[in-house]
Amino acid sequence: MNNLEAARKKIVLPLAKKIANLESQDINILLKNISQGKTVILKNKIHKINKPCAIGKDLRTKVNVNIGASTDVSSVQKELKKLDISVAYGADTIMDLSIGKDIRKVRKEIISYSPIPVGTVPIYEAAQEAEYKKGSSFRMTKDDILDVIERQAREGVDFFTIHSGITKEIIVKMHHLKKRLIGIVSRGGAILANWIMHNNKENPLYEYFDEILAIAKKYDITLSLGDGLRPGSVLDATDQAQLYELKKLGELSRYALSKGVQTIIEGPGHVPINQVEKNIKLEKRICHGAPFYVLGPLVTDVSSGYDHISAAIGGAWASYFGADFLCYVTPSEHLKLPSLDDVREGLIASKIAAHAADIAKGIKNQINWDKNMSRARKSRDWKKQIKLSIDPVKAKKYRTRSKPQASKTCTMCGRYCSLKLTEEYF
Numbered sequence: 025m026n027n028l029e030a031a032r033k034k035i036v037l038p039l040a041k042k043i044a045n046l047e048s049q050d051i052n053i054l055l056k057n058i059s060q061g062k063t064v065i066l067k068n069k070i071h072k073i074n075k076p077c078a079i080g081k082d083l084r085t086k087v088n089v090n091i092g093a094s095t096d097v098s099s100v101q102k103e104l105k106k107l108d109i110s111v112a113y114g115a116d117t118i119m120d121l122s123i124g125k126d127i128r129k130v131r132k133e134i135i136s137y138s139p140i141p142v143g144t145v146p147i148y149e150a151a152q153e154a155e156y157k158k159g160s161s162f163r164m165t166k167d168d169i170l171d172v173i174e175r176q177a178r179e180g181v182d183f184f185t186i187h188s189g190i191t192k193e194i195i196v197k198m199h200h201l202k203k204r205l206i207g208i209v210s211r212g213g214a215i216l217a218n219w220i221m222h223n224n225k226e227n228p229l230y231e232y233f234d235e236i237l238a239i240a241k242k243y244d245i246t247l248s249l250g251d252g253l254r255p256g257s258v259l260d261a262t263d264q265a266q267l268y269e270l271k272k273l274g275e276l277s278r279y280a281l282s283k284g285v286q287t288i289i290e291g292p293g294h295v296p297i298n299q300v301e302k303n304i305k306l307e308k309r310i311c312h313g314a315p316f317y318v319l320g321p322l323v324t325d326v327s328s329g330y331d332h333i334s335a336a337i338g339g340a341w342a343s344y345f346g347a348d349f350l351c352y353v354t355p356s357e358h359l360k361l362p363s364l365d366d367v368r369e370g371l372i373a374s375k376i377a378a379h380a381a382d383i384a385k386g387i388k389n390q391i392n393w394d395k396n397m398s399r400a401r402k403s404r405d406w407k408k409q410i411k412l413s414i415d416p417v418k419a420k421k422y423r424t425r426s427k428p429q430a431s432k433t434c435t436m437c438g439r440y441c442s443l444k445l446t447e448e449y450f
C-alpha cells in the first residue's frame with residue numbers, strides 16, 4: 025500500500041506517524057491533507073532514507089538543493105561532496121540534475137549515500153541516450169523515455185520532474201512564446217519543445233501520462249509536474265504561456281491524484297515582487313491546493329553573482345503567501361556549475377527565506393529557534409549564539425576574527441555595548 029492509499033483509508037503507516045511527530049502536526053490532519061493532494065511524502069518504496077520529508081499544507085517550508093555534473097564539468101566525487109554539504113547544512117531534499125558522461129554513475133552514488141529524498145529529471149537521460157545511440161535527441165521515442173523512467177524508479181529515485189504540461193498546442197499553435205523577451209529557459213522544457221517542433225508530434229510525457237503514472241504508483245514516487253515554460257525574465261513573468269501550462273498542470277495533478285499518485289507543481293523562475301502573491305494564489309486555485317515548488321523565484325534579473333539573494337527575497341515572499349517548497353539558487357546561477365561554497369551559500373540563503381516565512385506564517389514551534397537566539401543574545405552567550413546560527417561555521421569564524429577589548433561584548437560597539445550598559449536595569 026502506498027502513502028496516498030493509506031491516507032485515504034486513514035491507515036497510519038510508521039512513516040506518516042514519524043512525519044506527524046517531526047512536524048508537530050495532528051496525524052489525522054496530515055492524512056487528510058495527503059488524501060486531498062495538499063501534502064505529499066517524498067519516498068520511493070525501495071529507497072532507504074533516514075530523514076523523511078513531507079511537503080505541503082501547514083508544514084515547515086522545505087528547501088531543495090540541485091547538484092549534478094554537466095557536459096563540461098564532471099566529477100562524481102565533487103557531486104558527492106556537494107551532497108554531504110547539503111545534508112550537513114540542512115537541505116530537505118536533493119535533486120541530481122546530472123547530464124553528460126557520468127550521469128548514471130553520479131545518480132547511483134547519490135541515491136546510495138543520500139539520507140534525504142532524491143529527485144531527478146528523467147528526460148535528461150532519455151535525450152542524452154538518444155543522442156549517443158541514435159545520433160539525435162529528436163529520435164527519442166516514447167519507449168526510450170519510459171525505459172529511463174522505469175530504470176530510475178528501480179534505482180530508488182523518490183521524485184521525478186516530469187514536464188507533461190508543455191503540450192504541442194502551446195508550442196506549435198500559440199504565439200505567446202515568440203513575444204517573450206527570453207523564450208524557454210527550462211532545460212527539460214527546451215528538450216521537449218524542440219522534440220515537438222521537429223517531429224510535429226505531441227509531447228510523449230503528456231500523451232503517455234498514464235504509463236508514467238503506473239510506474240510512479242508502483243514505486244510510490246511523487247511526480248513534480250515541471251514548468252517547462254517558466255519565465256526566465258521578470259518581464260516575461262505571469263504571461264499567457266506560463267499560465268496555460270499551469271492550467272494543464274492543474275488538470276494533470278487532479279488526474280494523477282485520481283489514479284493514486286502524489287504530485288507537486290513546479291513554478292517560476294523570475295517574478296517581480298509585486299507578482300509573487302498572485303502567482304502563488306493562482307497555483308493554489310488552479311491546482312486545487314497541490315504543494316507548490318518554486319525555483320527562487322528571482323525578483324530581479326540583474327543579480328548575477330548574487331542570485332541566491334534575489335532568490336531568497338522571492339522565496340521568502342513566495343513561501344509567506346503559500347509556496348511549500350523552495351528550490352535553492354546559488355551565486356553561480358546563470359554563470360557556471362556551482363562550487364562547494366556556492367552550494368553552501370545558496371542553501372543557507374534559501375533556508376533563511378523558508379524560516380523567515382515560517383515564523384511569519386506561525387508554523388508550529390518555528391519561532392522557538394528565534395526565541396532561544398534572542399535569549400542567547402541578551403545574555404551575550406556567544407557559544408550558544410554560534411550553535412543556534414543557521415551557519416555555525418561562519419558565525420564562529422566571524423566571532424573569532426575580531427577580538428573585543430571588554431569582556432562579554434563584540435567589536436561592533438565595544439565599550440558602548442548597549443546590552444552591557446543596560447543589563448542592570450533591563
Ligand code: SF4
Pocket residue numbers: 404433434435436437438440441442443444
Ligand atoms: S557590542 Fe553592540 S552588537 Fe555587540 S553584542 Fe553589544 S550591543 Fe550587540
